[in-house]
Amino acid sequence: MSRVTNIAVAGVGGQGVILASDIIAQAAAGCAHDVKKNEVHGMAQRGGAVVSEIRFGSLVHSPMVPDGEVDVLLALELLEGLRHVHRLRADGLVVANELRVAPAVRPPGAQAYPRDVLARLRRTGGAVVTVPAAKLARRAGNARAANTVLLGVLSRHLDLPLEAWQQALRACLRPDLVEVNLRAFELGRRRRTAPKK
Amino acid sequence: MTVTIAEGAERVLLSGDEAIARGAFESGVTVATAYPGTPSTEILEALAACPGVRAQWAPNEKVALEVALGASLAGARAMASMKHVGLNVASDPLMTASYTGVRGGLVVVSADDPGMFSSQNEQDNRHYARLAKIPMLEPSDGQEAKDYAVAAFDLSERFDTPVLLRITTRIAHSKSLVELSERADHPPEGFVRDPAKTVMVPAHARRRHELVETRALALRDYAETCSFNRIEKGDRRVGVVVSGVAYQYVKEVRPRASILKLGLTHPLSPELIRRFARSVDRLYVVEELDPYLEEQIRAMGVKLSHPPSTPRTGELSPDAVARFLGVRRRRVRGPVQGLPPRPPALCPGCGHRALLTAVKRLKAFVSGDIGCYTLGVQPPLQTMDTCVCMGASIGVAHGVEKATGRSNNMVAVIGDSTFIHSGITPLIDVVYNQSPTTIIILDNETVAMTGHQEHPGTGRTARGEETHPLSLEEICRAAGVRHVSVVDPYDLKTTQDAIRSGLERDEPTVVIARRRCVILDRERPRRPLRVDAERCIGCGLCLGVGCPAISDVTPAGAKKKRVEIAAELCAGCSLCAQVCPADAITEVADSE
Numbered sequence: 001m002s003r004v005t006n007i008a009v010a011g012v013g014g015q016g017v018i019l020a021s022d023i024i025a026q027a028a029a030g031c032a033h034d035v036k037k038n039e040v041h042g043m044a045q046r047g048g049a050v051v052s053e054i055r056f057g058s059l060v061h062s063p064m065v066p067d068g069e070v071d072v073l074l075a076l077e078l079l080e081g082l083r084h085v086h087r088l089r090a091d092g093l094v095v096a097n098e099l100r101v102a103p104a105v106r107p108p109g110a111q112a113y114p115r116d117v118l119a120r121l122r123r124t125g126g127a128v129v130t131v132p133a134a135k136l137a138r139r140a141g142n143a144r145a146a147n148t149v150l151l152g153v154l155s156r157h158l159d160l161p162l163e164a165w166q167q168a169l170r171a172c173l174r175p176d177l178v179e180v181n182l183r184a185f186e187l188g189r190r191r192r193t194a195p196k197k
Numbered sequence: 198m199t200v201t202i203a204e205g206a207e208r209v210l211l212s213g214d215e216a217i218a219r220g221a222f223e224s225g226v227t228v229a230t231a232y233p234g235t236p237s238t239e240i241l242e243a244l245a246a247c248p249g250v251r252a253q254w255a256p257n258e259k260v261a262l263e264v265a266l267g268a269s270l271a272g273a274r275a276m277a278s279m280k281h282v283g284l285n286v287a288s289d290p291l292m293t294a295s296y297t298g299v300r301g302g303l304v305v306v307s308a309d310d311p312g313m314f315s316s317q318n319e320q321d322n323r324h325y326a327r328l329a330k331i332p333m334l335e336p337s338d339g340q341e342a343k344d345y346a347v348a349a350f351d352l353s354e355r356f357d358t359p360v361l362l363r364i365t366t367r368i369a370h371s372k373s374l375v376e377l378s379e380r381a382d383h384p385p386e387g388f389v390r391d392p393a394k395t396v397m398v399p400a401h402a403r404r405r406h407e408l409v410e411t412r413a414l415a416l417r418d419y420a421e422t423c424s425f426n427r428i429e430k431g432d433r434r435v436g437v438v439v440s441g442v443a444y445q446y447v448k449e450v451r452p453r454a455s456i457l458k459l460g461l462t463h464p465l466s467p468e469l470i471r472r473f474a475r476s477v478d479r480l481y482v483v484e485e486l487d488p489y490l491e492e493q494i495r496a497m498g499v500k501l502s503h504p505p506s507t508p509r510t511g512e513l514s515p516d517a518v519a520r521f522l523g524v525r526r527r528r529v530r531g532p533v534q535g536l537p538p539r540p541p542a543l544c545p546g547c548g549h550r551a552l553l554t555a556v557k558r559l560k561a562f563v564s565g566d567i568g569c570y571t572l573g574v575q576p577p578l579q580t581m582d583t584c585v586c587m588g589a590s591i592g593v594a595h596g597v598e599k600a601t602g603r604s605n606n607m608v609a610v611i612g613d614s615t616f617i618h619s620g621i622t623p624l625i626d627v628v629y630n631q632s633p634t635t636i637i638i639l640d641n642e643t644v645a646m647t648g649h650q651e652h653p654g655t656g657r658t659a660r661g662e663e664t665h666p667l668s669l670e671e672i673c674r675a676a677g678v679r680h681v682s683v684v685d686p687y688d689l690k691t692t693q694d695a696i697r698s699g700l701e702r703d704e705p706t707v708v709i710a711r712r713r714c715v716i717l718d719r720e721r722p723r724r725p726l727r728v729d730a731e732r733c734i735g736c737g738l739c740l741g742v743g744c745p746a747i748s749d750v751t752p753a754g755a756k757k758k759r760v761e762i763a764a765e766l767c768a769g770c771s772l773c774a775q776v777c778p779a780d781a782i783t784e785v786a787d788s789e
Contacts, residue, residue, distance in 0.1 A: 012539065013541060022210075022372075025210055025372060026210060029208075029209075029210050029374060034373075034374065035210060035372070035373065035374060036338070036371060036372065036373045037210070037371060037372040037373075038367060038370065038371040038372075039370055039371075040314050040366075040370070046541035046542055046543065046544060046569065046572065047539075047541055047542045047544070047745055048539055048540055048541030048542070049538075049539040060373075061445040061446075061448040061449040061452075062442075062445045062446050062448070062449040062515045063338075063367060063371035063372075063373065063442070063445065064367065064446075064514055064515055065515075066449065066450070066514075066515040066516055066519070066526070067516050067526075067529040068526075068527055068528075068529035068530070079536065079537070079539070080539070082533050082536060083532065083533070083536055083539075085533065086529070086530040086531060086532050086533060087529075102748065103537050103538065103539040103540070104539070104540075104541075104542035104745030105540060105542045105575060105576070105577070105743055105745065106537065107538065107540070107575065107576050108576055110537045110538055111535055111536065111537045112537065113537060114536065114537075120533065124530075124533060
């Protein structure tokens with residue numbers, strides 16, 4: 001039995017965590033993999049922390065990834081990446097959007113947004129690829145395709161063919177947004193950045 | 198959120214909710230009804246998109262189940278879906294529907310929320326199946342969610358009983374691959390007069406209760422051999438009895454264990470369980486929340502190998518199951534410490550924030566309710582003093598006033614949909630028993646928290662058709678409230694005055710704070726606001742409204758507080774400008 005691949009997508013409510021994870025799950029399903037995906041809805045959507053996990057392989061049991069078994073962490077925001085980085089395997093990879101979003105509310109006594117968030121992510125995460133996703137998405141024609149740029153970067157680190165990704169984008173996105181997202185995906189996929197320790 | 202079930206594919210990715218909807222659709226369900234509630238909402242949303250299904254939102258879960266029962270008695274297959282606490286509301290018809298039985302298959306879906314991702318408690322609704330003496334099915338993934346939904350209709354008709362299909366958040370909101378089949382039509386035959394079955398007066402109910410007990414015995418025999426329960430032979434040293442999503446966790450962390458997987462968890466199958474127990478050296482029961490299986494299995498005289506049970510609080514996980522079964526795991530790191538939390542917050546421009554700010558300025562206690570506005574309990578607003586269940590705000594405020602005399606320092610705060618769900622009867626009580634309660638209905642014209650569903654006040658059905666919009670004002674006046682006013686919460690002074698008059702008055706008052714949910718209102722952009730640094734006196738009052746668009750950017754060591762408004766987040770509601778004593782917050786000019 002082939003090993004199950006585990007991906008976690010973390011971000012801020014409203015950023016599109018659920019849609020990004022749907023696209024990943026759809027791409028895996030398109031390759032005759034068994035796929036499971038979990039996510040948290042509800043109150044988390046109002047600007048709260050959101051996380052979703054996708055698992056694929058020949059046979060997947062639990063929809064939740066056991067601790068320490070995440071292969072790739074896709075961080076749509078740096079602090080949310082740092083919040084989940086401990087769940088990575090020792091040889092895991094972080095693909096991180098170069099974006100800092102301060103929490104919507106700061107309860108008394110809570111820490112400020114960590115200025116050294118990226119350094120800490122590198123320190124604890126091992127291999128980290130950072131991506132200026134919004135910039136690349138604007139180049140593709142729409143800043144809101146930033147998550148798709150990140151999926152393009154992610155795609156180079158997963159064993160799924162390009163056609164599966166393209167099909168998944170077509171299946172999950174509104175028809176009028178498909179073209180710009182395919183371009184955004186391509187920009188991410190072609191980006192040559194080696195993971196930095 | 199829209200949910201669509203893709204057609205034409207052999208296996209499609211569906212959430213447990215969508216899979217249940219698909220199962221109901223394929224079973225020829227005619228009537229499906231629900232009240233929105235996380236994690237069950239998407240079941241009805243998916244059914245509303247299915248052709249041939251009369252899918253509708255009910256004002257509350259009790260009504261939903263009564264409508265579904267009626268449909269069943271007319272021979273149709275019917276489904277009522279709800280979150281776990283919704284079944285409390287629907288428990289009255291459920292208990293007696295167990296006596297009447299069904300004609301068309303009647304399936305009640307309870308979506309429990311262990312871990313309370315979006316709930317006020319984590320009750321274990323498996324107890325309802327025992328209480329109502331009805332069969333209960335618990336799927337462990339999307340495919341089973343669909344298959345069990347289909348089987349539930351057959352089971353319901355075969356045993357003349359409602360069937361409880363019980364899922365949890367991790368089933369409802371996890372996606373997995375599901376095989377689709379065609380819809381098999383199940384046309385209703387129409388209502389048939391049969392008072393002994395459908396009129397539950399004592400004389401009839403006594404006979405029906407006998408039948409319920411006979412049915413329970415027949416169901417127990419069925420449980421021994423049915424295909425929902427199966428033994429997976431493995432390592433005979435460890436045997437695990439398990440149901441629901443926890444089955445997947447056991448397979449994940451102990452793939453070689455012997456497993457008794459229970460799909461039918463009420464009634465249990467004593468012979469099957471004893472036989473399994475005899476076939477293994479050590480026997481474990483893995484279950485989420487209450488020791489529901491464990492206590493019944495111990496009562497069968499079966500010895501378990503574990504004194505401590507799986508945790509009774511919170512959600513299970515593969516890791517928790519591994520710990521419980523003594524599986525040695527690789528050492529894993531703990532979370533990074535000292536990170537700022539990111540709790541959900543009311544959106545910029547949310548009318549609830551404006552209303553709660555008005556209440557806060559009046560220093561009143563707030564008897565709260567279930568909805569986005571419950572987020573007002575968080576700093577810096579901190580304007581929520583009670584939250585219990587749907588509609589409780591009004592009754593609790595009424596009770597506080599009865600206990601303390603006319604202290605007039607509490608308001609009840611309730612959303613539009615919550616008011617329609619369970620706020621009308623306590624309002625009638627307020628008027629009837631002459632309490633001077635001030636009730637604020639936060640009317641954002643939608644069920645916001647569960648993802649913007651329609652309700653009887655919106656004038657649209659679950660399928661998007663136009664219908665009569667219920668008038669909150671008229672309902673309140675009809676209940677006998679003489680002082681009903683409608684305000685725009687964006688107008689802070691008028692809102693505050695209306696609430697103050699209510700607090701001062703010795704009569705019931707209803708203030709309807711009407712402002713469409715800002716998420717639905719984004720097509721009408723307002724001009725964002727900015728802080729004029731020269732006029733700003735650094736008092737920080739604007740920060741006190743807790744708007745995500747406003748942040749404290751005071752440089753370290755600076756004497757005066759500095760505040761900034763993020764133009765890309767600002768919805769232009771002007772609440773901060775209205776609380777600013779120095780007129781330092783103004784609209785961004787065109788040139789900026």
